Amino acid sequence: MKFELWLIPLFIIASLLHGIVGMGFPLITIGALSGVYGLTSAIVLVLVPTAVLNLIAWVGGSGGVWHNATFYLKKYWSLVVVSILGSALGAYLLLVVNSAYLMLALAVVVLWYATTSLMGKKIVLPNTTTSLVVIGFVAGVVGGATNAMSSVLLMYLLSMTDDKDTIIKVGNLCYFVNKLVQAIVLKEVLLEVPTQTWTMIIGLTVLSVLGIVIGARLGKRLPSAKFRTLILWVLVGLGVKVGWQGLVGVL
Template identity: 25%
Template sequence: MSEPAAIGLVMASLVLGALSSGIVGLGFPIVVIPAMALGFGLEIAVVVSALPALAIDLANLLETWNERHDARGLVPFGAIAAASGAVGALTRSGIDEKILIVVLVIAVGGFVVNEFLPKAMPSRRGGKATSVVAPVLGGLLQSTVGISSPVTGTYFLNRTNTRDAFIFHLTSTFVVVGIVRLFLLVAIGSFTYDRWLASIGLIVLGLAGRAIGSRVGRRLDRTHFRRIVVGVLATSLIPLTLQAF
């Protein structure tokens, strides 16, 4: 792929991912990282997308801050995810990314099937094991391949009742893990001058797209919101599967 074509693909994916993040709170890394990886490699994609993803998550978190009163379970979830993310960032070179992506595809695929065939899996909330596995896997995935929203989104979708509550819970975790990941990426020297410039440049376009998406998202009722979230998660299986195989 030529460089102009790769840049065009990244810009298009950035707009789409930012809109999705504004509407339902997730979708930016799912869309942007696979597109950027096609033209520039996964290493650059994970590093360059870290800062704009964090900026978008912070904007979503501030917009839904009124939901902070109902944040049961967020502290242990965020702490586990942050610890797992730190381990992933420090050991990223020694972890087989394809194995993690395959696990992610299986987890998201199972959730999507459960949505369309609800009687096949009657227990939808999961137990204590899920409350540990989800943050461990989510933090590890976010720090290694830059994508954790399919796991974290699946976990919180059935544990919140409104769009704002879902986005608050989701982005609270993203922000904690994102800050830890960004700090460690800087500490281990993953950011070069060019990567800093590219990352900062993507923030403006990302935040603009998120703001537009947020206006659309606030008009959705619970049913349509849930369908869009499931649709984003289902769509994420395509680039993830291609990345794995």
């Protein structure tokens, strides 16, 4: 994968959003990168930065690293387990399914998430064990195959609680585990990544960490709603682009 200058603002903007609202980095980066590098290569490129940002968002903040790590893992272990199973299946699909079909699936998920959010609609589900198992598994599959896990998982988290911190912590815990599963399933692909690309990934990871730290601070001062609306429109454009490329690949 060749380094392009536009990757720098892409990763900075995506990580800023993640710092401000607690999510968004994978959707933005994969939406932009999959049309250029292909879905599998795009997921490999953002796997490490995404995992690091998810870990920071999960264990960082008030309460301390140990408390945040153990408290949410113990309380929501069942959601984590079913999402692991789904993530394994989703990551496996990357290896055996035509990427054009996965790009179409990614486009549908991204466009659905962006348009429903722009219309102010919140799709919530009953806070039941059945919802937990079904949504956790489906979110894992979507996350493992397309990196768009948040668009599905949010439906359950919003029905579970209105607390922003809990939604962010639990969400990023599941996203982090999803990245670990992806790394295991895609081990052979990762081992073939050249050193030059790993250098690029490390550099983009450092930029992303700076972005999430700054975003977390800006989130206390800036009107995050306006910034989030702008990003949602960007996602609409990216979703249309990825969907078109998926259609071309299928046809």
